[in-house]
Amino acid sequence: xxxxxxxxxxxxxxxxxxxxxxxxxxxxxxxxxxxxxxxxxxxxxxxxxxxxxxxxxxxxxxxxxxxxxxxxxxxxxxxxxxxxxxxxxxxxxxxxxxxxxxxxxxxxxxxxxxxxxxxxxxxxxxxxxxxxxxxxxxxx
Amino acid sequence: xxxxxxxxxxxxxxxxxxxxxxxxxxxxxxxxxxxxxxxxxxxxxxxxxxxxxxxxxxxxxxxxxxxxxxxxxxxxxxxxxxxxxxxxx
Numbered sequence: 259x260x261x262x263x264x265x266x267x268x269x270x271x272x273x274x275x276x277x278x279x280x281x282x283x284x285x286x287x288x289x290x291x292x293x294x295x296x297x298x299x300x301x302x303x304x305x306x307x308x309x310x311x312x313x314x315x316x317x318x319x320x321x322x323x324x325x326x327x328x329x330x331x332x333x334x335x336x337x338x339x340x341x342x343x344x345x346x347x348x349x350x351x352x353x354x355x356x357x358x359x360x361x362x363x364x365x366x367x368x369x370x371x372x373x374x375x376x377x378x379x380x381x382x383x384x385x386x387x388x389x390x391x392x393x394x395x396x397x398x
Numbered sequence: 399x400x401x402x403x404x405x406x407x408x409x410x411x412x413x414x415x416x417x418x419x420x421x422x423x424x425x426x427x428x429x430x431x432x433x434x435x436x437x438x439x440x441x442x443x444x445x446x447x448x449x450x451x452x453x454x455x456x457x458x459x460x461x462x463x464x465x466x467x468x469x470x471x472x473x474x475x476x477x478x479x480x481x482x483x484x485x486x487x
Contacts, residue, residue, distance in 0.1 A: 273401055298431060298462045305433045309401050357471040361448055366441050369470050370434035376469055 264329035271316055271324045271342060276308045279326050283338055286328040290336045292398045299377040300336070300396045306370040307340045307349075307392055315344025315390070334398035341391045348383045349374065349392065399429060399436030408439040412446070420452025423485040427458035432466055444476060453477060457485040 267282050269275040280301050287300050308324065316322035325341040349371045356363070375381060378394040385391075399407055411422060422443070444454040457479035459467055467473040479485035 276401065295462070301431065302433055302462070302466075305400055305435075309433075309435065312401075355470075361441070361444050361475045364441055364472075364475060366438050366445070367434065369437050372470065373434055373466065 264327055266325060266327040268323055268325045271308075271311045271322045271344070273309075273312055275324065276305050276312070279308055279324070280304050282326060283328055283336070286330065286338075287336050287396070290330045290398075291334045292336060292396065293334075296396055296398050303374050303377050303394060303396065304338070304340075306374045307394075310347070310349060310370060311340065311342045311344060314347065315342045331395075335395060336397070337393065337395045339391055339393045341386075341389050343388045344390060346385055347390055348385070350381065350383050399439065400431065400433045401435040404433075404435045404439040407436070408443060411439075411443040415443075415446055415450070420447055420450040421455070422447060422452075423455045423457060423479075423482065425458055425482050426456055426463060427460065429459075429463050430461060432463050437466070437470065437472060440472065440476070455479060455485045457482050 265282075265286060267279065269278055283300065283304055284297060287297055292300065311324045322342060322344055327339045327341070329337045331337050352371045355365070355368045355372050374394070377396070379397050380395045382393045383391065414422060440454070447454050455477040456467075458481065459478065477485070
């Protein structure tokens with residue numbers, strides 16, 4: 259198949275946009291020919307990245323945007339960029355969680371970026387002017 | 399269980415805890431997806447039950463959900479069972 263140069267979608271950074279974004283990216287993943295197991299993992303990465311934007315990127319009383327772009331560089335491979343204009347935040351700089359802790363010592367949160375790192379085949383961040391841009395790929 | 403559904407799960411567990419229950423068994427056999435927001439709920443409920451001298455037991459994890467619990471090592475934090483029956487013992 260010919261590589262696909264990509265599709266983009268701009269959404270309000272709110273919880274309801276996570277499903278819309280996932281459905282949008284899934285259509286790209288299905289066109290790329292990703293196997294079913296990778297589709298669920300892709301959903302997970304997208305939710306984690308989108309929820310970080312929803313929860314932390316913009317002030318509580320504002321409605322910022324999140325832009326989602328995907329491309330198909332080769333068969334069975336999807337490349338996705340999640341971009342926002344919120345506070346500068348590089349998820350790759352977060353410390354790895356302490357997974358050996360007991361229940362009492364385990365923090366309630368902190369596993370989102372860990373899951374993204376585990377399931378994405380590649381993961382990059384860059385600050386582009388006022389934009390945070392997270393680029394990842396998932397391949398079959 | 400994702401950001402949208404995790405609050406309802408947590409509220410349901412909290413309702414049981416408010417009635418004095420301190421041991422819960424969660425049948426995960428029909429759970430096909432869990433994000434970090436879902437994991438937060440399991441950890442939060444597990445902590446509440448532990449504080450009351452009880453525990454949270456999970457059974458029948460499969461597929462991606464089982465994998466997520468294993469890679470985050472939450473499968474070592476909670477009592478994990480292959481069936482509801484064994485979890486109830």
